[in-house]
Structure formats: structure tokens, C-alpha cells
Amino acid sequence: MDAGQIDAFEANRSRLKRLAYRMLGSVSEAEDAVQDAWIRWQRAGEGVTDPAAWLVRTTTRLCIDRLRAAKVERAAYRGPWLPEPLIEPMTDDPVERAEEVSIAFLLALERLSPLERAVFLLHDVFDEDYAEIAATLDRSEAAVRQLASRAREHIQDAKPRFAVDQDKAMKLAQAFMAASASADFKALSSLLAEDAIMVTDGGGKRKAALRVLVGREDIVGLMRALSWRTGGGYVANFSPARVNGLPGFILHLSDGLAVMAFEPGDDGQIAAIYNVRNPDKLGHVG
Incomplete structure (x- = not known):
């Protein structure tokens, strides 16, 4: 060569x-x-x-x-599935456009067939024209356009509807971590939107909720249980990072690494928390 x-x-x-x-x-x-x-x-x-x-x-x-x-x-797969976290240091300018690697966006892509996913990404994200995509997938251009239309219907609500202020979002995430460390459940509750969700991916290899937690009471209930079981010593230390375009942390826990990302809502509270615990998905995390 x-x-x-x-x-x-x-x-x-x-x-x-x-x-x-x-x-x-x-x-x-x-x-x-x-x-x-x-x-x-x-x-x-x-x-x-x-x-x-x-x-x-x-x-x-x-x-x-x-x-x-x-x-x-x-x-x-055992329990909720999350993508492998894409980690960027908070000190660096983001390499990826946040809306195109957001966890919500990647989860929406999971609802597509492999062909729908390929067509949508090649056309709507990477700006390939339909003729090129048709050649790539060995399909007619009409079939490719139909696949693209179906894909858009599935993921139309997945992209963020407003720009995220990274500084404010990180302060919100830091406040959540501080409240968790001090077992201040009243403060935790105030940081969460009423309909907030928490998704924890342990893959059956680490302790994790086997369902998506929905609502602030559900999430705070889990945090109470963790604090009680570990005597408040669950998190040894953590460092900030940009996780799939969102403010987040790399956590060193008593039973291994975890990566958390926080998605803010338009009301100034946390709309979603994503927690990857499966060690098979964290081999690239320093």
C-alpha cells in the first residue's frame, strides 16, 4: 500500500x-x-x-x-440499555455537536431498523445525497427516500428543543452530586423536574435499577435506598466530563466505575439522568 x-x-x-x-x-x-x-x-x-x-x-x-x-x-439485555458514553474533557471545545450524539438521540436511533438508521444518519446528519445512499445500500432511490421518511417519524422528538447553557447545566449537575453526597434529599428533590427520568445501565454485571425510574419521587427513593445501604459512602470520588454533549461525571465507586450524564429541562431542573455502570461499556474510560 x-x-x-x-x-x-x-x-x-x-x-x-x-x-x-x-x-x-x-x-x-x-x-x-x-x-x-x-x-x-x-x-x-x-x-x-x-x-x-x-x-x-x-x-x-x-x-x-x-x-x-x-x-x-x-x-x-438485562435492564435498560444505554450507549457507550462518549467522553470529552470539560476543558476542551466539544468535538461533536451535542444534539447529534445526545443520549436521547442515540436511544431514538435504537428504535430504527439498521437500514432506517443508516439512511437517516447518512442523509440528515452526514449530508449524503439519496443517490449515493442508494448505491451504498444497494436499494432504489425511492426506497431510500421512504426509509428516511419512516426514520424521521420515529425520532422527530429526540433532538433537544432548546440550546443548553453548559455552565448552568454543569452547576445543576454539581448540585445534584453534592446533595447526593450529603444525603440532602430535600435538595435532591428540588433539583429534579416532576417528570424526570433516571436510566441506569448495569447490563446484569453491576447493581442497577432494572427499569427506568420515572418522576422525582421514584428517583429520590432510589437515592435514599443507596444512601441507607452504603452508609453514605457509595461515591469515593468523581471528576467532571462532557458525556455525549451533556454535563456529567466519571465516578469511582466502591464496586467500580460509572459514568453519569445530566440532561437539563427548559424549566431549570434536571429532566433526565443517565448512568452507565456496565463495565463492558467503560473500558475506554480513563
């Missing part, structure tokens, strides 16, 4: 990883898919006239294959 082929792949690597992460909801699987695309590129790259299109097409097809293979595993 000559230097030109290597340069062509490296020029597209970031875009391929961003596409694969949105397709798969997994940092590690996205990296594996891009690595598989690299292996295929080594064999085919010399005769390719449009490297960017070829690489997007190959990565998309690899991701569709992975999604189809994981269908049974996903169906048998």
Missing part, C-alpha cells in the same frame, strides 16, 4: 468513526468497524477512484452487519 492510500484513509478516519459510533452506539465497536474498513481498504484501495465514498459505503455496510448480528443479544 502506497502513502497516498494511507493518507486517503487517514483523511476519512474521523468521519468514519463518527458515523460508526452513531450507527452502533458503542465507542469500541465503532473503532472495530473502522479497523475492519481499513483491512478491506488495504486490499481494494489501489483501484478506488473515490476513496471517501468507498470508505463510507464499506463502513456503513459493516455497521449494518454488526447491528443485525447483535439483534438477539440486544433483545436479551
Whole structure:
């Protein structure tokens, strides 16, 4: 393989990883898919006239294959499923547009078929035209347009309806952590929207709620139980991070790592808390 082929792949690597992460909801699987695309590129790259299109097409097809293979595993998953957290330091400018990697958005993508997901992401997020997508998926352009329309119906409410003030959102998240650490349940309750939700993904490998908690009373009840069981020593230490575009924390708990993200509502309270506890999803977290 000559230097030109290597340069062509490296020029597209970031875009391929961003596409694969949105397709798969997994940092590690996205990296594996891009690595598989690299292996295929080594064999085919010399005769390719449009490297960017070829690489997007190959990565998309690899991701569709992975999604189809994981269908049974996903169906048998224990408890709520959350994507692998995408971590960015709070001190850095965000690499990703928050609305395109938000947990709510990725969860909405989970409701789509692999083909619907591919069409929606390629067209609405990565600005591919329908003719290119039709060639990628080996479908007619009319079929691709229909897939895109169905996908939009499923996820039309998933993107944030207002811009998030990152500083205010982080202060809200910090106040929640402080109230949790001091077992101030009155303060906790005041920080949560009445219809707030909390989703905890332990994957059957760490202690976690096996259902989505709905409403501030439900969430505070869980926090009371955790405080009682651990004597208030559940969280050893934590550090701030941007998690899928949201303010969050990397937590070092008595039984391992966790990553929490906080989604603010338009009323100045917390609308959703996402807590990834499954160690299989935290291997990339420092």
C-alpha cells in the first residue's frame, strides 16, 4: 500500500468513526468497524477512484452487519440499555455537536431498523445525497427516500428543543452530586423536574435499577435506598466530563466505575439522568 492510500484513509478516519459510533452506539465497536474498513481498504484501495465514498459505503455496510448480528443479544439485555458514553474533557471545545450524539438521540436511533438508521444518519446528519445512499445500500432511490421518511417519524422528538447553557447545566449537575453526597434529599428533590427520568445501565454485571425510574419521587427513593445501604459512602470520588454533549461525571465507586450524564429541562431542573455502570461499556474510560 502506497502513502497516498494511507493518507486517503487517514483523511476519512474521523468521519468514519463518527458515523460508526452513531450507527452502533458503542465507542469500541465503532473503532472495530473502522479497523475492519481499513483491512478491506488495504486490499481494494489501489483501484478506488473515490476513496471517501468507498470508505463510507464499506463502513456503513459493516455497521449494518454488526447491528443485525447483535439483534438477539440486544433483545436479551438485562435492564435498560444505554450507549457507550462518549467522553470529552470539560476543558476542551466539544468535538461533536451535542444534539447529534445526545443520549436521547442515540436511544431514538435504537428504535430504527439498521437500514432506517443508516439512511437517516447518512442523509440528515452526514449530508449524503439519496443517490449515493442508494448505491451504498444497494436499494432504489425511492426506497431510500421512504426509509428516511419512516426514520424521521420515529425520532422527530429526540433532538433537544432548546440550546443548553453548559455552565448552568454543569452547576445543576454539581448540585445534584453534592446533595447526593450529603444525603440532602430535600435538595435532591428540588433539583429534579416532576417528570424526570433516571436510566441506569448495569447490563446484569453491576447493581442497577432494572427499569427506568420515572418522576422525582421514584428517583429520590432510589437515592435514599443507596444512601441507607452504603452508609453514605457509595461515591469515593468523581471528576467532571462532557458525556455525549451533556454535563456529567466519571465516578469511582466502591464496586467500580460509572459514568453519569445530566440532561437539563427548559424549566431549570434536571429532566433526565443517565448512568452507565456496565463495565463492558467503560473500558475506554480513563
